[in-house]
Amino acid sequence: MTKKLKILSVDDSKSIHAYLQQCLEPITEKIEHVYNGVEAVERLKNDLDAFDLIILDWEMPLKDGPTTFKELKELGLKTPVMMLSSKSRPEDIMQMLEQGVAEYMMKPFTQDIVLDKISQVIN
Numbered sequence: 001m002t003k004k005l006k007i008l009s010v011d012d013s014k015s016i017h018a019y020l021q022q023c024l025e026p027i028t029e030k031i032e033h034v035y036n037g038v039e040a041v042e043r044l045k046n047d048l049d050a051f052d053l054i055i056l057d058w059e060m061p062l063k064d065g066p067t068t069f070k071e072l073k074e075l076g077l078k079t080p081v082m083m084l085s086s087k088s089r090p091e092d093i094m095q096m097l098e099q100g101v102a103e104y105m106m107k108p109f110t111q112d113i114v115l116d117k118i119s120q121v122i123n
């Protein structure tokens with residue numbers, strides 16, 4: 001990856017935001033944080049191309065990751081989305097990949113894993 005990325009992190013966990021920020025520091029121009037799908041849609045709906053990558057948690061209050069992803073696609077989002085979840089059942093992972101998420105990353109993860117996953121999505 002040559003250019004630094006603008007990333008939106010959507011997660012209800014403050015510790016995940018802090019950890020992602022630390023892991024992604026080498027590759028980010030900026031990282032913004034929102035805490036649920038309602039905030040994510042609000043942030044993106046009039047600014048769909050604002051980010052190079054969206055990291056989207058599955059389980060969140062108000063609006064979960066899969067619902068948020070569906071809404072964003074309906075709005076015309078083209079930005080790659082990496083789903084983040086502690087769900088490890090193959091059918092859960094396949095369901096989201098079939099719906100068009102670019103990558104799926106399980107919690108817990110390491111810096112090496114997240115950087116490797118992102119390099120698969122952004123090249």
Ligand SMILES: [Mg+2]
Binds near residue numbers: 011012013057058060
């Ligand atoms: Mg969560």
